[in-house]
Amino acid sequence: MTDALHSLRLLQPGSIDEAVAALAQHPDARLVAGGTDLLVNIRRGVRQPDLLIDAANIAELKQLSVDGDALIIGAGVTIAALADDALIASRYRALAQAAASIAGPGHRRLGTVGGNLCLDTRCIYYNQSEWWRRANAYCLKNHGETCHVAPKGNRCHAAFSGDLAPALLVLGAEIDVAGPGGSRRIPLAELYVEDGKAHLALKPGELVVKVRLPANPAASAYQKLRVRGAVDYPLAGVAVALARSGADIAQLRIALTGTNSRPFLLAGTDALAQRPLDDQMLKEIDQLVQQQVQPMRTTLMSSNYRRLAAAAIARRLTGELFAA
Ligand SMILES: Cc1cc2nc3c(=O)[nH]c(=O)nc-3n(C[C@H](O)[C@H](O)[C@H](O)COP(=O)(O)OP(=O)(O)OC[C@H]3O[C@@H](n4cnc5c(N)ncnc54)[C@H](O)[C@@H]3O)c2cc1C
Ligand code: SF4
The missing domain is CATH 3.30.390.50 (CO dehydrogenase flavoprotein, C-terminal domain)
Incomplete structure (x- = not known):
């Protein structure tokens, strides 16, 4: 498991307009809601944002x-x-x-x-720890050059x-x-x-x-x-x-x-x-x-x-x- 969570910064916009402005200002940031998918992927190193934009305080989204x-x-x-x-x-x-x-x-x-x-798409070659994926030369969806599911193709089938x-x-x-x-x-x-x-x-x-x-x-x-x-x-x-x-x-x-x-x-x-x-x-x-x-x-x-x-x-x- 990586230490990716340690380096994360968090912005907490209070409205949709603020969230849109924050996403525009920080194109590499990720929106996070419940975090039950994204944080798992960050810990596995498949997503590596430095900044999360937290949607939890935006009342309009909870209607x-x-x-x-x-x-x-x-x-x-x-x-x-x-x-x-x-x-x-x-x-x-x-x-x-x-x-x-x-x-x-x-x-x-x-x-x-x-x-x-x-939700991100899923595959047995992708939803794995960093060391497992590295040992398998990663794959087309993330850092690698070949799809292990369809090696002759050029698209990901997750x-x-x-x-x-x-x-x-x-x-x-x-x-x-x-x-x-x-x-x-x-x-x-x-x-x-x-x-x-x-x-x-x-x-x-x-x-x-x-x-x-x-x-x-x-x-x-x-x-x-x-x-x-x-x-x-x-x-x-x-x-x-x-x-x-x-x-x-x-x-x-x-x-x-x-x-x-x-x-x-x-x-x-x-x-x-x-x-x-x-x-x-x-x-x-x-x-x-x-x-x-x-x-x-x-x-x-x-x-x-x-x-x-x-x-x-x-x-x-x-x-x-x-x-x-
Ligand atoms: C053990 C386990 C079992 C699970 N089983 C299931 C299951 O059976 N079925 C299932 O469907 N899911 C399952 N999940 C996945 C997950 O818990 C749910 O899909 C959950 O609804 C994800 O919502 P979230 O708010 O936590 O998403 P987050 O993790 O916050 O976000 C997921 C992705 O959506 C993006 N995102 C979030 N909100 C928005 C928005 N408003 N606009 C644009 N992008 C947005 C984020 O940037 C991120 O890329 C499971 C997860 C775990 C850990
Ligand atoms: S590129 Fe292939 S091996 Fe990688 S996640 Fe997609 S389908 Fe799976």
């Missing part, structure tokens, strides 16, 4: 409220607050289930929505492994982002890029301010495959939102995490609407998932098992929501 026809979730709202919220449990079930499945109670009390959405993003994607989330160029609102899907080394589409100095969800989303659910039932990242996580119209599906959205370098909405589900759920449709859902997930050898669990599990969870949740 959790209904505003007209939207639920607003500030980026500084904790995972525990999401998991414990009665409105979220009843109307945004996938989000409550995803939040409750994140890490352990202590992490959930500190960890935030913004930190979860902007997997995005946050639990909230797929739930928010199927629920139709948009995010507000603030930066030196002002504020902008984008669909959550546009935050992500399929590249394990640079998976966020944030411009320099930008931070996520809040998430907006529609007030009346379709019924939804989230499940994840993990090694340990108590505290573990998703090796494949699936969220489904489904609305019925009589005997037919009116709308179906499926999103995945843990299999690719970004969380993503499954393409092709619009074509399944206006049909009843039957074995043929479940087969089509299975095929769509298996075609679009790209699990690589970034975890100790086999890639093919993660592919099959993702498809199986998607089929199961779709069937359960249709029958509910």
Whole structure:
């Protein structure tokens, strides 16, 4: 373990404007929220900022409220607050289930929505101590020249492994982002890029301010495959939102995490609407998932098992929501 934490300096802005100004003034600084991901990475030497900009004192980031026809979730709202919220449990079930499945109670009390959405990507060759990575000549994501997972390629395949993003994607989330160029609102899907080394589409100095969800989303659910039932990242996580119209599906959205370098909405589900759920449709859902997930050898669990599990969870949740 390195002594990287000893040399850190901390700035504590009291507003979003101050945070944006601090990020602009110190381009090499990192924003820290709960620190449950970033501080682990700093201690392992994979991130080495001299200065942290702490979001803990920015009250505006902690808003959790209904505003007209939207639920607003500030980026500084904790995972525990999401998991414990009665409105979220009843109307945004996938989000409550995803939040409750994140890490352990202590992490959930500190960890935030913004930190979860902007979580670094993960790989067995990257989430290691400094001496382990040095002994293995590092890798493309950090200090090295080769990817140990796909040595002939020139991109990093580390997997995005946050639990909230797929739930928010199927629920139709948009995010507000603030930066030196002002504020902008984008669909959550546009935050992500399929590249394990640079998976966020944030411009320099930008931070996520809040998430907006529609007030009346379709019924939804989230499940994840993990090694340990108590505290573990998703090796494949699936969220489904489904609305019925009589005997037919009116709308179906499926999103995945843990299999690719970004969380993503499954393409092709619009074509399944206006049909009843039957074995043929479940087969089509299975095929769509298996075609679009790209699990690589970034975890100790086999890639093919993660592919099959993702498809199986998607089929199961779709069937359960249709029958509910
Ligand atoms: C043992 C263990 C188990 C875990 N298990 C899980 C799990 O099962 N599922 C899961 O999803 N996560 C898991 N985590 C990771 C982590 O605890 C959570 O993802 C948590 O929500 C991260 O939030 P944070 O506020 O602590 O992030 P931080 O560590 O503060 O930040 C993470 C990253 O996000 C950036 N960031 C933070 N806020 C913003 C913002 N508003 N705008 C832009 N960038 C921002 C930071 O700069 C940093 O790069 C686990 C962690 C540990 C240590
Ligand atoms: S996928 Fe390759 S480049 Fe990315 S972290 Fe793993 S070994 Fe490194």
